[in-house]
Amino acid sequence: MAVSGPGTPGTVRSTGPPAGGPVPAGARRIKAYADVVWRRLRPGERSALPVVLGLVVVWAVFQSQNGNFLSPRNLSNISVDLVSTGMIAAGLIFVLVIGEIDLSVGSLSGLAGAVYAALNVSHGVPEWLAVLLALASGAAAGALQGFFVARARVPSYAITLAGLLAWNGLMLYLLSPTGTIDINDNGFVASLTDHYFSDVWVAYGLATLGTAGYxxxxxxxxxxxxxxxxxHQPLTEIWVRAALLAGLAFTAAWMLNRFQGVPLALLIFLIVVAGxxxxxxxxxxxxxxxxxxxxxxxxxxxxxxxxxxxxxxFMMSGTLAAVGGLFMTSRLVSASQATGSDGQVLINxxxxxxxxxxxxxxxxxxxxxxxFGVLVIESIASGMALLGAGQPLQFVITGGVLFVAVVIDSLLHHPPARNRA
Amino acid sequence: MAPPLLALRGVCKRYGAVRALVDVDLEIRAGEVVALVGENAAGKSTLVKVISGVDAADRGMIAWQGRTVRIGRPYDAQTLGIATVYQDLSLCENLDGVGNVFLGREIHRLGILDEVEMERRTLELMDTLGLGTPDVRAPVASLSGVQRQTVAISRSLLGEPRLLLLDEPTASLGLDQIARLFDVIEHLRDGGLGVLLISHNMGDIKAIADQVAVLRLGRNNGVFDVNTTSQEQITSAVIGASDNAMAHRTTM
Structure with missing residues (x-):
């Protein structure tokens, strides 16, 4: 039996069992469709597929445990909470792509928050300058680490492990007089995470703009x-993708509008991600x-x-860690010695x-x-908080998620069959 | 007479205690194919790496069209117009064919990579090369040996180089493709390109080269005119059985 599907005839690779096998026609048909979709995905999209499925599972599980999980308020909060980790992850991706790692991003984010708060609140430095200096501290620290990795070829995990402790120490020192500095809650940094565009047309306008742009x-x-x-791509593929994108964007817009509208933090994050x-x-x-x-x-x-x-x-990763740190500070309306120092930020x-x-x-x-990655991570954090899970369980789950993620990555990269000598 | 395109004088290269190249001289003229031969570990690939800037020479002089130059990194060689097909091809496995062909020399449109133009030119280049056209949008890691070789050769021909270094370019090619590649090389040579070709195959060398430079244990062991030298003479220079009379006659 020929494999049928909406693809180009003759190019469909039959991966199903040999014809005449005990597979019902319906299942084979679904498999054929899945096959067509799979071939149409770019490699980057293929490797993102597990996380999209993972997100669906995570949401389904938490929603079944607590009906408030998928409420507009909770989803909107998740969309703001994920920005700091998301910024840090975006910078980290550059480092991971060149085959290195930056373990100092958590500490650097904490340091940036401390630099900003100490300068602005304790020393009266104008806010814009304090923000710039906080970002510059991240960029400089990243460049320093990057220089030693690139020039002296010190393994990046070692350099940034040293950085992890050293930047953390610097942050503790900056905040040592009080331990915590409350930031000006009417300032620019505070407004980063508490401003919403409550006009419903902002959300729908952005969704329209995104889809039309695509x-x-x-x-x-x-x-x-x-x-x-x-x-070139077949036109049908573009329209299918556009429809999916529109569906996603308008659902998100509708959801956000049912709470307070589009969060400024999320908008900035999406722009940074796109850029x-x-x-x-x-x-x-x-x-x-x-x-x-x-x-x-x-x-x-x-x-x-x-x-x-x-x-x-490495400069990029340091700078984005600092950006993430400012969003974290904004969310907490304070810079505290606990921020970014427990390894949670890095692991997330x-x-x-x-x-x-x-x-x-x-x-x-x-x-x-x-x-999507950060959406999964923050959904888990939010869901566990909603269910009242204590820190021990949260740590185990977060660690477990990282564990599963790296094992999958390893299996994709070195299929076990090839490892056998 | 115009100075040679590339001239090496007394080039030395050490890796730790191993003296890979000792006082090596070499001349390549425009419109000339020089074959570089020698046994395994004679220093052939090291010489290619020195010329292409991958491993800078420890001592010695490199002259480009009569002017002394320093080739300290691959970028320097490329700027001079030296293109290289390495023995291991040195492709970026995770990039596709187009990405590899244009790596470091991307075409832009309004500051953005012009993928369409790069893909068109890659296909055009592979078409003129005539070695067959692989899927230029698949990661190079997923291509066959011949296809990877095609990508590497296409890459070297991009941007009209002045000197082409080919380190065993025929290793994974079939006979038809070798013939086709030699047609291309001859065409380029007639257009004034200088070529340095490393090969183990004496038949190939007889077919395509004008001069044969022999390396033995990291030292020069003669330069021969292909048309006037027998295969046996070259072979005995390679394995060190002959004296260097021929070399003395033709190197100057």
């Missing part, structure tokens, strides 16, 4: 490819970063300034990145899939 760029791309005579995704996939810089993650000497032999790219990537960021399909082995990763 359709437009996809069509322009197809037109250019046709004109150049190179293969960084663009940088990684559509610029020469991003291409160099990905090339660096390939094994061997390919990148250097292509004439790429490996040292500079390495340093810049790594887990979010790896869950989103970024490989610890380097060379593979997309920024936007971290959005």
């Amino acid at each position: 359709v437009l760029t996809a069509h322009l791309r197809v037109r250019r490819r046709k004109a150049a005579g190179v293969p 960084l995704d663009y940088v990684l996939r559509r610029t020469s810089y991003g291409r160099m970063v990905i090339a660096l993650g390939g094994k061997g000497e390919g990148a250097r032999r292509a004439g790429i300034d490996v040292l500079r790219v390495r340093v810049s990537v 960021a790594v887990a979010a990145a790896v869950l989103g399909g970024t490989s610890l082995f380097g060379g593979r990763g997309t920024i936007w899939s971290a959005l």
Whole structure:
């Protein structure tokens, strides 16, 4: 029996059991459709598929335990809570893609919050300057670590492990007079996470803009490819994707509008994610970063300034850790010695990145899939808080999620069959 | 007479205690194919790495069109117009064919990678090369040996190099493809390109090379004119059975 499906005939690879096997036609049909969808996905999307399924499972489980889990209020809160971890994870992805790791991001986020609070509140530095200096502290710390990794070829886990403790110490010192500094709750940083665009048309407008933007760029791309005579996506695929995107965007908009509208923090996060995704996939810089993650000497032999790219990537991760730290400070309306020092922030960021399909082995990763990764992580945190689970259980679950994520990553990267000698 | 495209004088390269190259001289002229031969570990690939900037020479002089230059990293060699197909190909496994061909030399449109134009040119390049066209959008890791070789050769021909270094480029090619590659090399040579070709196959060398430079234990062991030298003479220089009379006659 021929495999039927909406794909191009003749290109459908039959992966099902041999014809005549004891598989009912209906199941085979579903498999054929799944096969077509699978082939249409880009590699980055394929590795993000498990996390999307994971998200559905997590939401279903918590909703069945507590009917408030999928309430507009809770989902809106999750969407704000995830921003700090999401920013950190987005920066971390650059480091992971070049095959290194930055263990200092949690401490750096705490340090940035402390720098901002200490300067602005304790020393009366203007807020904009305090924010800039907080970001600069992250960038400088990242660059320093990156320099030693790139120049002296010290393993990045060792350098950033040292950083983890040292930046944490610096943060404790900055906050040592009081232990906690409450920030100005009318300031810019505080408004980052407590401002909502309550006009319903903001949410729907953004959803429309996003979908229209996708359709437009996809069509322009197809037109250019046709004109150049190179293969292009079928138009149906664009419309299916657009429909999915619209469904997702308008559901989210509707949900957010049922609480307080679009959170400013979420909007900023989405813009940063879109921007960084663009940088990684559509610029020469991003291409160099990905090339660096390939094994061997390919990148250097292509004439790429490996040292500079390495340093810049750690700078990126340090800066985004600082951005995440400011959002954390904003959410807590204070900078406290406990922030970012218990390893939770670091583990959540790594887990979010790896869950989103970024490989610890380097060379593979997309920024936007971290959005799903961090959504899973924050959903779990929120769900457990809702169910009143204590810290011991939270730690075990978070650790367990990271564990599963890295095992899956490993299996995808080195299929067990190949490991056998 | 115009100075050679590339001239090496007294080039030395050590890896720890191993003297990989000792006082090596080499000249490549524009419009000339020089074959580099020698036994395993004679220093052939090391010499390619020195010229391409992967491993800078410890001592010695490199002149490009009569002008002394320093090649300290791959970027320097590329700027001069030296393109290389490495023995291990040195592709980025996680990038696709287009990404590899244009790596470090991407085409932009309004500051953004112009994937369409890069894909079109890659296909065009592979088409003129005629070695067959792999899926240029699949990660190179998933390609066959021949396809990877095609990507590496296409990459080296992008941007009209002046000197082409080919380290065993025929290793994974079939006979038809080797013939096709030699057609391309001859065409490029006639266009004024200099070529340094490493090969183990004496038949290949007879077919394509103008000069043969022999390395033995990291030292020069003669340069021969392919048309006037017998295969036996070259072979005995490779294995060290002959004296260097021929070399003395033709190196100057």
